[in-house]
Amino acid sequence: MENVFLVSTLLMTKSIPVIAAGSSLIFAISPMTTTRSIQRAKSTLQYPFAPFFFFFIQNVITLLYAYATWNHIIALTAALSSSLGAYYVYIYYKHSKQKTHPRRMLGIACFGILLLAVNALPREPEDAQWIIGVPSLILSILTSSSPLMQIRDILKRKDASCLPFGMSVMNLISGSVWTLYGSILKDPLIIVPNIIALSMGIVQVSLIFLYPSKSTRKANWESDGGIERAD
Numbered sequence: 687m688e689n690v691f692l693v694s695t696l697l698m699t700k701s702i703p704v705i706a707a708g709s710s711l712i713f714a715i716s717p718m719t720t721t722r723s724i725q726r727a728k729s730t731l732q733y734p735f736a737p738f739f740f741f742f743i744q745n746v747i748t749l750l751y752a753y754a755t756w757n758h759i760i761a762l763t764a765a766l767s768s769s770l771g772a773y774y775v776y777i778y779y780k781h782s783k784q785k786t787h788p789r790r791m792l793g794i795a796c797f798g799i800l801l802l803a804v805n806a807l808p809r810e811p812e813d814a815q816w817i818i819g820v821p822s823l824i825l826s827i828l829t830s831s832s833p834l835m836q837i838r839d840i841l842k843r844k845d846a847s848c849l850p851f852g853m854s855v856m857n858l859i860s861g862s863v864w865t866l867y868g869s870i871l872k873d874p875l876i877i878v879p880n881i882i883a884l885s886m887g888i889v890q891v892s893l894i895f896l897y898p899s900k901s902t903r904k905a906n907w908e909s910d911g912g913i914e915r916a917d
Contacts, residue, residue, distance in 0.1 A: 703759045706867040709860040710763035714770045716852030717741070721777045730782050732848045736832040738778050739788070741853075742771030743795045744825035750803055751822045751875075754814035819875040826879030830857050830886040840893055847899030849890050858887030 717738065724730055745768035752761035779788050798821075806817040833849045840846050861884030868876030 702863070702867050702870055706860075706863045707759050707763050709856070709863045711766060713853070713856035713860045714745075714763070714767040716856045717770075717774050717850055719852055720850045721774050724777055724781050728781055730778055733778075733850065734832070734836060734848065735778055735782070735788050735791070736835055737829070737850060737853060738771070738774040739791055739795070740825060740829040740832045742768060742775050743799070744822065744829045745771050746799055747802065747818060747822045747825055750799075750806065751815070751818045754806065754811055754818050756811070815875075823875050823879050827882050830861065830879070830883035833890055834886065837893075840897060844897045845899060846890075846893040846897040849894055851894060854887060854890035854894060856887075857883050858891055861885075861887050 720733060721738075724733065745764045748760060749764040749768055752758075752764050775788075775792070779785060779792075782788060802818060802821060806814040809817065833854060836848050840848065861880045861882075864880040865877055865884060868874075868880060
């Protein structure tokens with residue numbers, strides 16, 4: 687019985703990093719549906735810039751963190767996620783009517799990342815881990831909570847269509863898996879932001895189901911009406 691428990695523990699320890707990487711890759715792909723909507727409409731529609739911006743910047747800094755800690759799992763997922771994040775930011779910027787604000791945000795962020803890299807990477811790994819890890823933690827929290835920056839409008843209009851559905855669901859799933867992975871590594875810089883991401887994911891998904899878009903509600907209402915008339 688003890689051997690079975692040890693084998694199960696070993697399998698779980700080995701599989702969790704793979705599952706964590708997989709969930710991050712799915713999370714990275716999840717904004718694709720939103721950016722396609724933006725491309726089709728040739729407009730940013732109701733979507734804010736913040737989720738795409740923080741997703742991109744957070745993953746660039748996470749890539750630096752992976753380099754400092756020599757964590758290949760984090761490096762792989764952050765490299766792909768930052769590449770996709772750059773693409774999402776480009777699509778949003780291309781179709782944005784107000785380009786000054788996104789351009790300013792990107793300029794400040796790139797300058798900050800450069801300063802961080804120059805200051806942290808030449809240091810000892812333990813020092814670099816904390817210098818990069820703290821900003822990465824803050825940006826992880828901002829990424830997971832950024833869709834809720836419009837929560838006042840969502841509650842007022844009772845319409846959560848501005849929340850990217852894919853990113854909200856993957857906040858919940860990826861946050862759960864990475865919290866578990868962080869617990870295995872005993873790394874608070876992984877655990878803390880992902881517990882918050884999990885919490886934010888629960889809130890976002892709840893709002894999406896409580897306040898679906900007006901067009902969805904209208905379609906459901908017409909469908910219900912049609913059924914009643916058919917009866």
